[in-house]
Amino acid sequence: MEGGDASGADDRTGMPLDADRFEAEATALREALLDAQFDLADRSSRAVLILLNGADGAGKGQVLNRLHEWLDPRTIATLAYDINDRCDLRRPPAWRFWCDLPERGRIGIMIGSWYHTMLLHRATGRADEETFHARIAETNRIEDMLVAERVTLLKLWLMLGDNETGGSAINTEAPPGSRNNPLVREWAEIDTKKERNRLVRAARELIQKTADCRTPWHTVRADDPLGRDLAVGRHLLDTLQAAVRWQPPRPGVLPFKPHRVSSTKPVLPTLDLTQTLEKDRYEIELADAQARIFAATQSAAFRNRALIVAFEGNDAAGKGGAIRRLRSALNPVHMRVYPVGAPTDEERARPFLWRFWRHVPLRGHTAIYDRSWYGRVLVERVEGFAAPAVWQRAYGEINDFEAQLTRAGYVLHKFWLAIDQDEQLRRFEARKATPHKRFKITEEDWRNRENWELYAAAVEDMIALTSTEAGPWTLVESNSKRFSRVKILRTLADRLEAEL
Amino acid sequence: MEGGDASGADDRTGMPLDADRFEAEATALREALLDAQFDLADRSSRAVLILLNGADGAGKGQVLNRLHEWLDPRTIATLAYDINDRCDLRRPPAWRFWCDLPERGRIGIMIGSWYHTMLLHRATGRADEETFHARIAETNRIEDMLVAERVTLLKLWLMLGDNETGGSAINTEAPPGSRNNPLVREWAEIDTKKERNRLVRAARELIQKTADCRTPWHTVRADDPLGRDLAVGRHLLDTLQAAVRWQPPRPGVLPFKPHRVSSTKPVLPTLDLTQTLEKDRYEIELADAQARIFAATQSAAFRNRALIVAFEGNDAAGKGGAIRRLRSALNPVHMRVYPVGAPTDEERARPFLWRFWRHVPLRGHTAIYDRSWYGRVLVERVEGFAAPAVWQRAYGEINDFEAQLTRAGYVLHKFWLAIDQDEQLRRFEARKATPHKRFKITEEDWRNRENWELYAAAVEDMIALTSTEAGPWTLVESNSKRFSRVKILRTLADRLEAEL
Incomplete structure (x- = not known):
């Protein structure tokens, strides 16, 4: 036929x-x-x-x-x-x-x-x-x-x-x-x-x-x-x-060495991770940025727009703390936080972007993703959960996904929270020692740490291949939590004010 | 505290x-x-x-x-x-x-x-x-x-x-x-x-x-x-x-004998299953009822209402055929059919009505359930999947659920398609013999057949305890498929015209 x-x-x-x-x-x-x-x-x-x-x-x-x-x-x-x-x-x-x-x-x-x-x-x-x-x-x-x-x-x-x-x-x-x-x-x-x-x-x-x-x-x-x-x-x-x-393609073999897909110059080494912020200044600037975000997302102009913020970063880089400062600046009626973990069986049975599309916010609302669709080109790539052909085509798929959002007037911003290996080790040790932070440190975190170079290569590719005008990445120097949080919230406040 | x-x-x-x-x-x-x-x-x-x-x-x-x-x-x-x-x-x-x-x-x-x-x-x-x-x-x-x-x-x-x-x-x-x-x-x-x-x-x-x-x-x-x-x-x-x-209560033991919760007189034995309809009349009446349903659901008055139809019945009683005649009378843009089978893991992790609430139709739309929330007081009761305390409280829970729908203006109608044991056996044998109907007959169907009396008792209770003015049951004599289909569609047409 x-x-x-x-x-x-x-x-x-x-x-x-x-x-x-x-x-x-x-x-x-x-x-x-x-x-x-x-x-x-x-x-x-x-x-x-x-x-x-x-x-x-x-x-x-x-x-x-x-x-x-x-x-x-x-x-x-x-x-x-x-x-x-x-x-x-x-x-x-x-x-x-x-x-x-x-x-x-x-x-x-x-x-x-x-x-x-x-x-x-x-x-x-x-x-x-x-x-x-x-x-x-x-x-x-x-x-x-x-x-x-x-x-x-x-x-x-x-x-x-x-x-x-x-x-x-x-x-x-x-x-x-x-x-x-x-x-x-x-x-x-x-x-x-x-x-x-x-x-x-x-x-x-x-x-x-x-x-x-x-x-x-x-x-x-x-x-x-x-x-x-x-x-x-x-x-x-x-x-x-x-x-x-139809037969699934044979799973590809993960290259053992860090491997870059794009040939751009690495940007992670250019970050000045020593930047910090003193406490008084932090509190003033944080409150100011929160107030600007609150005002922007409550404005009439925002009612026909929406905000999607994706947080990615090294383990222990401070995503949770940053997300908490952001969500407390938003009206809870118009905001949801989506922590991205293992997919449910309904999600596993469909294309990988389905689980993100199903939670796309209404106009006038904000969706905050604690880890995101970038898992495909980060953890799935590094751990070999996705074959090379799969994660390599994901860059384009993600760009199309984001273009559909931004074309509809959605404001999309992506943050990579970067810390260095020494700071990560300090935080892991501190977490082990602090009762109410114990839960934040798992065997998996230590294992990921061993793949530091592979993750770094994956991050470089991700940034090179998915940085767009409408869906920009902001790299956040996060060795200082105060510096990191203020940079994130100010970036968002600036972005919202520029877009609205 | x-x-x-x-x-x-x-x-x-x-x-x-x-x-x-x-x-x-x-x-x-x-x-x-x-x-x-x-x-x-x-x-x-x-x-x-x-x-x-x-x-x-x-x-x-x-x-x-x-x-x-x-x-x-x-x-x-x-x-x-x-x-x-x-x-x-x-x-x-x-x-x-x-x-x-x-x-x-x-x-x-x-x-x-x-x-x-x-x-x-x-x-x-x-x-x-x-x-x-x-x-x-x-x-x-x-x-x-x-x-x-x-x-x-x-x-x-x-x-x-x-x-x-x-x-x-x-x-x-x-x-x-x-x-x-x-x-x-x-x-x-x-x-x-x-x-x-x-x-x-x-x-x-x-x-x-x-x-x-x-x-x-x-x-x-x-x-x-x-x-x-x-x-x-x-x-x-x-x-x-x-x-x-919290500990789950010890599962109750299912009574071996048919057991009635309500003390009303059984209605299934009163059905005249010999009723039939000749082919010419069937075609005319079916087309007429379909036209009335189409007109009613396309009317302006329906835009602020909605239709929910639940189909239950003996195995091989003809739910599928009846649903097909109903759905072909509806605008596909405003209609969905939900076959109810095993729950997904997202559904299993929540109260049993969640999976039905999540698919409640928009106003102006129709939802057809091929088996429904009544599974709790039918198959789950008879097979012992639900403890007696669980299925016994379900009658009230279901009545409340349906009251919330009908109070919002939804038209709710429930059909029980009844055949007798001889007719079921004939249909099972015919299905085994017809290639394109093979799939309709499984081991489970034969097993259910052995529990005929238990199911009959469960159906009697269900009808006695969940028949309400806003959510009525219609018992459909289904030994004749033609009679059954016309009765179902005419009942719905009458109901819609009375409600709108």
């Missing part, structure tokens, strides 16, 4: 499929689909995400119902979106798609996916040519990421012939209660001829530019409903079988 | 605590708190939920920051709510509290809990005396349920003396940036003397009527900040230690 021209119609005659032949083929197909679906569920090695697109009236609702008839409904879910939902818009546009990503072993059928938004914006002129192309490029990278993160995509476009976005002339849907209303209405807003033409052109371009070997488009002729359903079923069967056959 | 008059102030002199004595006591307290916190996290046998209440200016924000200073922030979370959030209001009021329930082993500190809503509504007159008392009674039942479901509650009320809800005269908070603005402002809307007086009276009554031995209130004098913090810390220590000491 090749993409681009699949059809269930009788190839020899070009005639619509008759009901008897459909029944015969559908029965065999259904059996094969169910087998593949159960194999997928048993292995739980990949998720399958079906993007169901096409003109209103091409039968998206019918196809949906057919797939629910053929498959075991317990491991498939329909994921459909109201593009005009104003409460969903209180987070970045990608949030809703991420939240619904099916877990491995399951199948999601998405209607109104990211393609719908892109096309609608292009057709109505809300996105110009250039923006549209930027979204296409980003979409390609995100889909590559999904595929690499064990989500198999099946991209289907139901074609209604030439007048493919009209919908009023050709309407094969017969939803209950209203023969003129397709069950799924996506394009109701496209009401002028100019918009319709732009939509047709944009759709054609989109299909061409977002189809590569790993994420091809499958167009399906929709004028013959039975043939259409068979064609969709066959594409799905191919997809499920490929997902079941 | 007894509830009701705890204070950290020097009991001998009544004087505020001086800083030195505070430091000494706080250091020891902190150590004990951390030990208890780690024990709690290690055992993961209970969650701890702190409800932090009191007047604006009594220092809720300060106490919050203190607890974050004293405890390991990785297993505590602040849960604070914006009572005027309009997007939250698109679901029943309790939804946001449920979503945030801490998992076992962790501590949540809640500001703006259900008490805040109750008091605000009472003070502003939105709730009359009678409604207020009904809420109090419901709250007591819900808190009993939380305690039984392994959430330990610590209910704290910070007292500011006589003028306890004024807030303007006495303001001990010094949040950054504004000495006159408490970090946590809950009562800004209470602006008339009349409302203030009503709030004081209501708060007093609330504290009296919602304190029992398992969920006592602890009032803490807030005029001395250091003493206040120590008192809160001590209450928390008691709470944590009690939670750590």
Whole structure:
């Protein structure tokens, strides 16, 4: 079955499929689909995400119902979106798609996916040519990421012939209660001829530019409903079988020596870790920065923005203390702190960014991450939990993730808290000796310490490869806790005031 | 430490605590708190939920920051709510509290809990005396349920003396940036003397009527900040230690014989399972009911309502087929189907209703449950997964859950699909023989069949004890699939039209 021209119609005659032949083929197909679906569920090695697109009236609702008839409904879910939902818009546009990503072993059928938004914006002129192309490029990278993160995509476009976005002339849907209303209405807003033409052109371009070997488009002729359903079923069967056959790549071997991916000059050695701050000054400056952060996050301008702060750093560098000073400057109603530890089973069954997307703050709110998505290029890299191919592609994935946040108006700031090895040893020893700090020091901390050089190399790469204008890293000299905390809070206060 | 008059102030002199004595006591307290916190996290046998209440200016924000200073922030979370959030209001009021329930082993500190809503509504007159008392009674039942479901509650009320809800005269908070603005402002809307007086009276009554031995209130004098913090810390220590000491009750022994809890007359034997429907009539009536459901759920009146349908029934009674006919009558954008199977680890770590609350639909949407919260009084009862004390209290818990939904305007309907033993056997055999239905029949189904009488007794109890006007059960004679499906869809169509 090749993409681009699949059809269930009788190839020899070009005639619509008759009901008897459909029944015969559908029965065999259904059996094969169910087998593949159960194999997928048993292995739980990949998720399958079906993007169901096409003109209103091409039968998206019918196809949906057919797939629910053929498959075991317990491991498939329909994921459909109201593009005009104003409460969903209180987070970045990608949030809703991420939240619904099916877990491995399951199948999601998405209607109104990211393609719908892109096309609608292009057709109505809300996105110009250039923006549209930027979204296409980003979409390609995100889909590559999904595929690499064990989500198999099946991209289907139901074609209604030439007048493919009209919908009023050709309407094969017969939803209950209203023969003129397709069950799924996506394009109701496209009401002028100019918009319709732009939509047709944009759709054609989109299909061409977002189809590569790993994420091809499958167009399906929709004028013959039975043939259409068979064609969709066959594409799905191919997809499920490929997902079941998939084998995880052999885990790569971690280079023993510190290894840099980027070739920039190391920045950690340039930090002046001797900087300090006397107590009186500390208290004044801290209170001042806290007051500025409080005022900024309570301001009217912030209501349509949001703040995301990620804290990373050497063990014992003082993340907890800094976070405490930050959170006490924020209204608790609009703030959450997320300590990032081992993922839950729901998180493990999905792409690694899911657990961060699910907690993306509402506009007007602040999310503080105590460790973050950078774990992939730090601890997972150094400890070998992620294969080199996995953490190496993560830099780009993370940059895209952050770009989606900042494009939505979110203020994103990342801190690396740096101490030297001597200071770390002093703090470890002090923690061992202080009863209420005992808990902060574990075997793992001592083990991480032995990998100091590997971590340093990973940090250098991280900073070189993920420093962006919208998501900057601030390196914080943290041998002095007072100096560190004030630098962090002042940096945030400056940033917020500059952004608002 | 007894509830009701705890204070950290020097009991001998009544004087505020001086800083030195505070430091000494706080250091020891902190150590004990951390030990208890780690024990709690290690055992993961209970969650701890702190409800932090009191007047604006009594220092809720300060106490919050203190607890974050004293405890390991990785297993505590602040849960604070914006009572005027309009997007939250698109679901029943309790939804946001449920979503945030801490998992076992962790501590949540809640500001703006259900008490805040109750008091605000009472003070502003939105709730009359009678409604207020009904809420109090419901709250007591819900808190009993939380305690039984392994959430330990610590209910704290910070007292500011006589003028306890004024807030303007006495303001001990010094949040950054504004000495006159408490970090946590809950009562800004209470602006008339009349409302203030009503709030004081209501708060007093609330504290009296919602304190029992398992969920006592602890009032803490807030005029001395250091003493206040120590008192809160001590209450928390008691709470944590009690939670750590807690032992699960010995599992009860399941009665071998069918056993009824309620003494109503059995209804299952009264069903006429011979009812059937000829094919032509079936198709007409099914399409008609689907059209009515489509029209009702697309209507303007439905936008502020929502539909929740729970399907339970004998194995092979036809839940899947009925659900498919229902979902194909709904706009996929506003509908989700939730098959209820084994809980995930996130679900297992919280009270059993959490997994249903987390998927409560938005207003204007429909949620279809393929098996439901009734599993507790059906499979968990019969298979002995839940001890008798657990499933026996579930009837009341479920009634409260459903009352909260229907009070918010949700239309709730529950179907029991009944077949007899002969019909079940026929269907099991047919499934074994049909390739694409093979998957529907498992060892477990045969095992359940052996417990037919036990299930029948459980169903009788369930129907007798959870049939309410707002959440009715419809028993569906399902030996004929056509009859069953039409009865289900017609019942829903009638119900929707009557409600809208």
